[in-house]
Amino acid sequence: MIPTYTLNDGRTIPAIGFGTYPLKGDDGVDAVVSALEVGYRLIDTAVSYENEREVGEALRRSGVPREELFVTSKLPGRHHGYDDAVASTKESLDRLGLDYLDLHLIHWPNPSVGKYPEAWRALVDLQRDGLVRSIGVSNFTEVHLRRVIDETGVVPAVNQLELHPYFPQVGMRAVNQGLGILTESWSPLGKRQAPFTEPPVAAAAEAHGVDPGQVILRWQVQLRCIPIPKSATPERQRSNLDVFGFELTSDEVDAITALGREDGRLFDGDPDTHEEL
Numbered sequence: 001m002i003p004t005y006t007l008n009d010g011r012t013i014p015a016i017g018f019g020t021y022p023l024k025g026d027d028g029v030d031a032v033v034s035a036l037e038v039g040y041r042l043i044d045t046a047v048s049y050e051n052e053r054e055v056g057e058a059l060r061r062s063g064v065p066r067e068e069l070f071v072t073s074k075l076p077g078r079h080h081g082y083d084d085a086v087a088s089t090k091e092s093l094d095r096l097g098l099d100y101l102d103l104h105l106i107h108w109p110n111p112s113v114g115k116y117p118e119a120w121r122a123l124v125d126l127q128r129d130g131l132v133r134s135i136g137v138s139n140f141t142e143v144h145l146r147r148v149i150d151e152t153g154v155v156p157a158v159n160q161l162e163l164h165p166y167f168p169q170v171g172m173r174a175v176n177q178g179l180g181i182l183t184e185s186w187s188p189l190g191k192r193q194a195p196f197t198e199p200p201v202a203a204a205a206e207a208h209g210v211d212p213g214q215v216i217l218r219w220q221v222q223l224r225c226i227p228i229p230k231s232a233t234p235e236r237q238r239s240n241l242d243v244f245g246f247e248l249t250s251d252e253v254d255a256i257t258a259l260g261r262e263d264g265r266l267f268d269g270d271p272d273t274h275e276e277l
């Protein structure tokens with residue numbers, strides 16, 4: 001059983017999930033079916049990944065009951081106008097073949113366009129109307145968070161951020177926590193720069209008899225962040241999920257956090273302006 005957290009809206013969310021970018025086509029369906037068979041229940045997609053149909057197909061093919069699934073999608077920057085946001089969400093549901101999303105996120109704030117508060121109002125209404133169970137954001141700074149909270153009184157349940165040992169987001173984790181927002185981690189393994197050979201990671205892997213990916217994902221869990229690793233490989237999907245049977249010491253956690261560095265960010269958006277690319 002995967003542990004869960006309670007969100008600030010009272011709903012529960014699995015403590016680890018499965019990332020689906022860039023899984024597409026028949027291979028993409030197979031990879032998501034495999035992830036569900038291995039035991040993942042939180043599946044992370046987005047309009048921008050152009051794979052909601054594949055994810056929907058995999059959900060149906062897996063036979064996992066709907067109430068056991070936790071499906072997240074994300075609203076792209078081009079759909080931040082109120083009506084566009086509502087229409088976009090309905091289109092996501094249509095592609096996924098679902099009646100509701102468990103979590104819908106604003107993918108990037110795109111502050112130069114300035115419509116993210118409008119997008120947030122649409123999500124608040126979509127939640128009220130039952131099309132979306134929980135609502136949140138992604139790649140939001142404190143300024144963006146405070147603006148949507150001030151304008152609506154509704155605090156996002158989740159802020160999904162780039163977060164891995166080279167970019168441990170010490171400041172934004174504290175901001176999220178202070179506001180009662182759970183942090184989800186994208187590129188939780190560090191993607192291409194995967195810091196698997198860094199001494200604190202390798203040493204902890206040796207000490208606990210696990211692989212380096214498991215150490216990094218366990219570090220995420222002990223930071224109370226929800227990692228959403230992607231793997232097309234069933235063996236890695238399985239090992240990435242198997243992170244609840246050992247515990248890192250606080251020294252091990254701190255040593256991995258200390259790998260954070262100035263140039264550690266991978267970002268697929270603009271790091272300064274928080275615009276989607």
Ligand SMILES: NC(=O)c1ccc[n+]([C@@H]2O[C@H](COP(=O)([O-])OP(=O)(O)OC[C@H]3O[C@@H](n4cnc5c(N)ncnc54)[C@H](OP(=O)(O)O)[C@@H]3O)[C@@H](O)[C@H]2O)c1
Pocket residue numbers: 018019020021022044045107138139160161185186187188189190191192194213214228229230231232233236237239240268
């Ligand atoms: N909100 C946002 O703006 C945003 C941005 C980027 C990503 N995301 C989400 O976050 C998810 C995860 O991020 P990501 O895919 O960028 O990075 P990631 O999960 O950190 O890394 C994925 C890469 O690591 C490899 N890998 C996975 N498990 C491994 C293991 N145990 N050992 C060695 N290599 C392993 C995968 O290859 P194989 O497939 O070959 O195993 C893949 O190349 C995405 O799929 C997406 O859902 C969100």
